[in-house]
Amino acid sequence: MKxxxxxxxxxxxxxxxxxxxxxxxxTTFVNKFNQAKSxxxxxxxxxxxxxxxxxxxxxxxxxxASGGVTFIPRISKGKAEQIVGHFSEELSKQxxxxxxxxxxxxxxxxxxxxxxEISGLIVTMxxxxxxxxxxxxxxxxxxxxxxxxxxxxxxxxxIRKDNKIxxxxxxxxxxxxxxxxxxxxxxxxxxxLEDGARVLVVDDFLRAGGSISGVIRLMExxxxxxxxxxxxxxSKDIVDRVFTDYTSIAKVANIDEYNETFDVEPGNxxxxxxxx
Amino acid sequence: MKxxxxxxxxxxxxxxxxxxxxxxxxTTFVNKFNQAKSxxxxxxxxxxxxxxxxxxxxxxxxxxASGGVTFIPRISKGKAEQIVGHFSEELSKQxxxxxxxxxxxxxxxxxxxxxxEISGLIVTMxxxxxxxxxxxxxxxxxxxxxxxxxxxxxxxxxIRKDNKIxxxxxxxxxxxxxxxxxxxxxxxxxxxLEDGARVLVVDDFLRAGGSISGVIRLMExxxxxxxxxxxxxxSKDIVDRVFTDYTSIAKVANIDEYNETFDVEPGNxxxxxxxx
Numbered sequence: 001m002k003x004x005x006x007x008x009x010x011x012x013x014x015x016x017x018x019x020x021x022x023x024x025x026x027t028t029f030v031n032k033f034n035q036a037k038s039x040x041x042x043x044x045x046x047x048x049x050x051x052x053x054x055x056x057x058x059x060x061x062x063x064x065a066s067g068g069v070t071f072i073p074r075i076s077k078g079k080a081e082q083i084v085g086h087f088s089e090e091l092s093k094q095x096x097x098x099x100x101x102x103x104x105x106x107x108x109x110x111x112x113x114x115x116x117e118i119s120g121l122i123v124t125m126x127x128x129x130x131x132x133x134x135x136x137x138x139x140x141x142x143x144x145x146x147x148x149x150x151x152x153x154x155x156x157x158x159i160r161k162d163n164k165i166x167x168x169x170x171x172x173x174x175x176x177x178x179x180x181x182x183x184x185x186x187x188x189x190x191x192x193l194e195d196g197a198r199v200l201v202v203d204d205f206l207r208a209g210g211s212i213s214g215v216i217r218l219m220e221x222x223x224x225x226x227x228x229x230x231x232x233x234x235s236k237d238i239v240d241r242v243f244t245d246y247t248s249i250a251k252v253a254n255i256d257e258y259n260e261t262f263d264v265e266p267g268n269x270x271x272x273x274x275x276x
Numbered sequence: 277m278k279x280x281x282x283x284x285x286x287x288x289x290x291x292x293x294x295x296x297x298x299x300x301x302x303t304t305f306v307n308k309f310n311q312a313k314s315x316x317x318x319x320x321x322x323x324x325x326x327x328x329x330x331x332x333x334x335x336x337x338x339x340x341a342s343g344g345v346t347f348i349p350r351i352s353k354g355k356a357e358q359i360v361g362h363f364s365e366e367l368s369k370q371x372x373x374x375x376x377x378x379x380x381x382x383x384x385x386x387x388x389x390x391x392x393e394i395s396g397l398i399v400t401m402x403x404x405x406x407x408x409x410x411x412x413x414x415x416x417x418x419x420x421x422x423x424x425x426x427x428x429x430x431x432x433x434x435i436r437k438d439n440k441i442x443x444x445x446x447x448x449x450x451x452x453x454x455x456x457x458x459x460x461x462x463x464x465x466x467x468x469l470e471d472g473a474r475v476l477v478v479d480d481f482l483r484a485g486g487s488i489s490g491v492i493r494l495m496e497x498x499x500x501x502x503x504x505x506x507x508x509x510x511s512k513d514i515v516d517r518v519f520t521d522y523t524s525i526a527k528v529a530n531i532d533e534y535n536e537t538f539d540v541e542p543g544n545x546x547x548x549x550x551x552x
Binding site for chain 1: 391
């Protein structure tokens, strides 16, 4: 079969966007379409232009024998503001407030479109950090961790608070929960992480930061390096945290259980995009 | 800016594949590109041909004022066999066997590419079931549930075994675990599911089926209808299950803890693709 340029472009767009951060050898397309390398390179040039001008991401081409093309999802400042705005608006809905001043967020975490959009924002911030694994804590962080890992093309490791026989040998640390001051345990299967792995920690909610401090300690046991921490929502009402280097998509402040009100602000992630 | 057909096709391919099962009005593209409807329709015809001949999925066009175009991910029999083969091969690795005859699968569940491929297989089987929500049980089912929900364009509801304050009001049922014969509890936040919802239940491992029977009972409390059950792996060594209507990607049989051996076979999902 002879493919026209228009047909090749449809195929290549679908192929590349389904494999973000994966080096695709040019020969994949040369062989598939039975075309000269120069025609395929011209196809990729068109793709690259559209991807960059439409803010879909970067198309990186690598020359040489082991060369090829990589799709790197990356969003613009405008798009980041739009995502943060949309998320903050959803988060502001009055009926989220639960007894105890907690926020109901399962619908947001369970919405694959929302997770997908926010993961685009997170990978843009951490794309150059050479991340090997996304680490999260069961259970609400898992959807975001997977959405992020999908775009980074790395695996997800899930830390649990209970020991399951299906994990094999595990490493555990005890930590003090920042909000309840209770001692809790965190467990990760030994074979989930390689020594020296560079990890991005992703979670749904950052209160006092006890659990994330626990994750950082657990990562030390694995000789892994935490190169970033990113959370969906942080509580602004808490001032002292053990660690301060993290990004957030939104902040929740002034939770007033009695009057059933709370405020939502953009998270600190926009600082990254404002820097340019 | 004037877009050429090749550029429009790149944009439209990325736009549609990122929004599976979403009706996109033709006017979205007509306005974006400032082109006549006839040109856009011709673009879509090209896209449709490539998607169908390459087994990417269907492009459905709906006529009329509220008309538009929908990308429906659907894989072929050949692709399904390839996915099942690849997954079975990964699953066969000797070092998965844990004490107690359990299989280590966290690496597969944590691999976003594997989850993405398998979700394509699952949505092809359940695409015509008008699913409103994908339901799973924490924690290992969550990645597959999200991958499936992303392609169906529906939310995910996660059933937990512990009560968390962040869930608000919940509904719970007790059930007897098929393997341990212990009484356990399952909990789902009340506002996660609407009355009468049609749900697809997704999980990682099916042993005796106690937990999935629990899910079915819990769904009755929500007046929800279970229109399908799909699992990553089923244990073939178990003969009597409370329910028999489910699909699986792979089967594990003859687990021999002493000799550290087990067999892997394709799951029953291929029967769907063999029917045509």
